[in-house]
Amino acid sequence: MKVVVFGAHGEIGEHVIKKLKQKKYQSLAVVGKEMQMEGAKNRGADETAVFEEMRMEDFLDGGCTVIYLSDVNQKAQSDKTVLIDHDGLEETVKKAKENGVHRFIMLSAVKAHENTEEPGNPSRIGGKHKADEYLRESGLNYTVILPGKLTDQPGTGKILVSEAGRGERDEISRDDIAAVLVEAIEIENVFNKTISVTAGKKEIAEALADF
Amino acid sequence: MHLTDYLVIALFMFIAVIFIVPIVLGIYLYFKDDRQKQHSILRNFPVIGKVRYITEKIGPELRQYLFNNDNEGKPFSRKEYQDVVKAGKYHQRLIGFGSVRDFEQAGMYIRNTLFPKLRDEMKVDNSQKIKTRVYKVDGDNLLTRKEHSEEKLIDPYYLPEDEAVVLGGKTCRKPFQVRGLIGQSAMSYGALGENAITALSKGLALAGGTWMNTGEGGLSDHHLKGNTDIIMQIGPDLFGVRKPNGEFSWEEFKRKSEMDVIKAFELKLAQGAKTRGGHVEGEKVTEEIARIRLVEPGKTINSPNRFYEFGDTPTMFDFIEQLRSIGGKPVGIKIVIGDLDALENMISYMKESGKGPDFITIDGGEGGTGATFQELADTVGLPIKSALPVVDEMLKQYGVRDRVKLIASGKLITPDKIAIALAMGADLVNIARGMMISVGCIMAQVCHTNKCPAGVATTDRKLQDALVVDEKFYRVCNYIASLREGLYNLAAAAGIDCPTKFERKHLVYKDEFGRVFPMEDILRSAKRTQLQKEG
Numbered sequence: 001m002k003v004v005v006f007g008a009h010g011e012i013g014e015h016v017i018k019k020l021k022q023k024k025y026q027s028l029a030v031v032g033k034e035m036q037m038e039g040a041k042n043r044g045a046d047e048t049a050v051f052e053e054m055r056m057e058d059f060l061d062g063g064c065t066v067i068y069l070s071d072v073n074q075k076a077q078s079d080k081t082v083l084i085d086h087d088g089l090e091e092t093v094k095k096a097k098e099n100g101v102h103r104f105i106m107l108s109a110v111k112a113h114e115n116t117e118e119p120g121n122p123s124r125i126g127g128k129h130k131a132d133e134y135l136r137e138s139g140l141n142y143t144v145i146l147p148g149k150l151t152d153q154p155g156t157g158k159i160l161v162s163e164a165g166r167g168e169r170d171e172i173s174r175d176d177i178a179a180v181l182v183e184a185i186e187i188e189n190v191f192n193k194t195i196s197v198t199a200g201k202k203e204i205a206e207a208l209a210d211f
Numbered sequence: 212m213h214l215t216d217y218l219v220i221a222l223f224m225f226i227a228v229i230f231i232v233p234i235v236l237g238i239y240l241y242f243k244d245d246r247q248k249q250h251s252i253l254r255n256f257p258v259i260g261k262v263r264y265i266t267e268k269i270g271p272e273l274r275q276y277l278f279n280n281d282n283e284g285k286p287f288s289r290k291e292y293q294d295v296v297k298a299g300k301y302h303q304r305l306i307g308f309g310s311v312r313d314f315e316q317a318g319m320y321i322r323n324t325l326f327p328k329l330r331d332e333m334k335v336d337n338s339q340k341i342k343t344r345v346y347k348v349d350g351d352n353l354l355t356r357k358e359h360s361e362e363k364l365i366d367p368y369y370l371p372e373d374e375a376v377v378l379g380g381k382t383c384r385k386p387f388q389v390r391g392l393i394g395q396s397a398m399s400y401g402a403l404g405e406n407a408i409t410a411l412s413k414g415l416a417l418a419g420g421t422w423m424n425t426g427e428g429g430l431s432d433h434h435l436k437g438n439t440d441i442i443m444q445i446g447p448d449l450f451g452v453r454k455p456n457g458e459f460s461w462e463e464f465k466r467k468s469e470m471d472v473i474k475a476f477e478l479k480l481a482q483g484a485k486t487r488g489g490h491v492e493g494e495k496v497t498e499e500i501a502r503i504r505l506v507e508p509g510k511t512i513n514s515p516n517r518f519y520e521f522g523d524t525p526t527m528f529d530f531i532e533q534l535r536s537i538g539g540k541p542v543g544i545k546i547v548i549g550d551l552d553a554l555e556n557m558i559s560y561m562k563e564s565g566k567g568p569d570f571i572t573i574d575g576g577e578g579g580t581g582a583t584f585q586e587l588a589d590t591v592g593l594p595i596k597s598a599l600p601v602v603d604e605m606l607k608q609y610g611v612r613d614r615v616k617l618i619a620s621g622k623l624i625t626p627d628k629i630a631i632a633l634a635m636g637a638d639l640v641n642i643a644r645g646m647m648i649s650v651g652c653i654m655a656q657v658c659h660t661n662k663c664p665a666g667v668a669t670t671d672r673k674l675q676d677a678l679v680v681d682e683k684f685y686r687v688c689n690y691i692a693s694l695r696e697g698l699y700n701l702a703a704a705a706g707i708d709c710p711t712k713f714e715r716k717h718l719v720y721k722d723e724f725g726r727v728f729p730m731e732d733i734l735r736s737a738k739r740t741q742l743q744k745e746g
Contacts (some may be wrong), residue, residue: 009331014338035331042338153362154342175364 160200379541399428414687575621603636626697
């Protein structure tokens with residue numbers, strides 16, 4: 001199965017590409033700039049594409065899965081995984097729907113411990129709602145993952161899955177969150193759900209399946 | 212008697228002891244010092260004179276920790292020392308509130324460009340992350356300091372395949388390709404203990420893209436612990452590749468060259484610290500050292516300061532040719548630059564004969580891990596910043612620069628110093644003392660006594676307990692990765708996409724009056740002076 005990774009050049013994207021390779025998925029790395037293509041190739045991406053230069057119709061097709069990490073729109077100038085440009089996401093979701101993408105997994109900008117109902121930074125909360133809403137309304141088979149505080153530690157392969165907005169202020173390594181994104185592709189239990197993921201005690205596949 | 216009486220008596224006795232003991236001791240020392248014939252000051256001033264000896268004894272420690280400012284202190288200042296320790300321990304090089312460098316003084320500066328390279332534009336291979344351990348500070352108070360070590364994935368900053376440096380690319384059956392610019396300089400097992408060598412070997416292996424030079428003390432099992440790439444050094448004493456009678460053993464050499472981990476050989480003509488030839492006391496020649504070096508145990512070794520195998524450039528080049536044809540691996544020489552005429556002769560012969568070494572390791576006169584004679588360490592040989600451009604220029608002049616790689620060493624322990632060496636003509640850089648610091652050296656300056664308090668430069672089992680291999684080797688790895696990251700930062704600032712592309716034009720020299728000269732001008736004027744002298 002082909003998996004299209006938006007934001008493959010980011011810190012989490014690096015790990016996601018490697019994990020896809022390990023799991024023998026066909027991967028297409030969508031990066032922000034041409035100069036990032038080589039890096040993605042080195043890490044094991046089967047194909048690479050620059051967001052701006054391609055029409056999404058060219059690479060989104062029925063049967064493919066999307067892992068959406070960050071906005072790859074050049075103008076947004078954000079390599080950062082957590083900054084999601086809503087219009088970029090909106091556009092991608094729309095195109096994904098049109099082209100019959102069958103699975104859409106998104107890493108949310110909202111951290112696991114942030115209560116989405118709480119008044120605070122309006123743009124963030126707005127963003128979260130927007131992302132969720134779009135995905136829900138679109139009718140795509142989606143999963144939104146809210147990570148704990150991201151660290152550079154090596155992955156342990158063990159996580160805790162909890163309901164959105166209810167995760168502790170715990171950490172999770174980028175390595176593990178990448179593994180979660182990849183595992184979530186085929187685990188039906190998390191279809192059409194928003195989940196919080198932090199470091200925990202259960203094996204990733206098990207934790208997702210049992211949630 | 213009441214209890215209080217006993218207590219009063221006890222109190223009096225206590226006070227008596229407090230006063231009487233020092234007084235008796237003082238009187239004893241007074242007469243002892245007064246009568247001795249060795250120290251003149253003590254004969255005249257037995258009490259005050261004693262103060263002089265005590266303060267002299269603790270002076271170095273006081274200066275290092277209390278009185279020297281952060282930029283003082285030789286061979287390395289407090290700041291330089293801490294830069295190495297922090298890079299190893301925390302994998303970070305950030306500072307606050309600006310540089311403490313004395314900008315009034317003359318010195319080299321790296322020329323930054325108006326439009327530096329973006330991170331994404333750099334040619335670097337970070338696809339394989341390194342799993343290491345770093346320390347995180349939890350709390351730092353006056354008397355306590357809480358920190359814990361945790362696992363971390365760090366970027367290795369390897370050179371991409373097409374920028375890798377290759378030794379002996381055109382001459383050898385098995386060239387040595389390195390994916391990083393920094394390696395460990397020659398430090399023998401014996402000078403450093405087995406714990407230090409093991410920690411270095413494992414740390415360098417974890418970092419990858421680097422190498423370890425065995426030093427002339429031969430290849431020990433400890434060098435092989437981490438399975439890192441090794442450059443085996445051969446000194447005039449031929450340790451590890453000699454017959455019992457002291458001749459060169461081609462058989463042993465062949466055996467060593469067949470080992471996969473040994474990637475190249477280096478003939479040590481001279482070293483910054485030791486232009487005299489080595490000396491090892493018989494008692495230090497243990498069974499193990501004897502086995503590694505292929506000498507007799509318990510017998511004092513006095514090694515020559517020159518190879519018996521060759522005495523001039525042509526015979527040396529023939530020897531190198533033979534080593535290369537039998538070993539199939541790159542062969543280099545390690546030299547200290549002093550006699551420029553002799554150097555020019557050698558380089559011109561390189562051009563004439565088409566032969567020569569695959570790499571030249573230039574040791575600055577400031578080099579040397581420890582035990583040597585003061586007169587040689589202080590005055591023999593040029594410092595690296597003078598030696599390096601001269602050799603680079605001479606090789607270019609004779610058109611043989613592309614046949615040989617230059618490895619520089621001499622106090623190049625931080626990224627900026629390494630970048631300056633690269634810009635001055637080095638292809639690779641060797642570090643010895645930076646590596647020692649990363650495995651725990653505290654600069655006690657007692658390497659020659661076998662009494663290193665940090666357990667680094669000693670073979671004493673008990674002192675080596677200080678050095679825990681499994682804790683220290685991560686620091687070696689972090690230090691190397693951190694240096695390589697720093698080099699990429701500097702390269703980006705200079706407007707080049709890879710640190711291999713540093714050139715002279717990236718350097719400027721500022722004198723003490725603030726005048727700025729391009730590095731190229733300095734070399735040109737040196738050449739002009741040379742010509743005028745000859746004309």
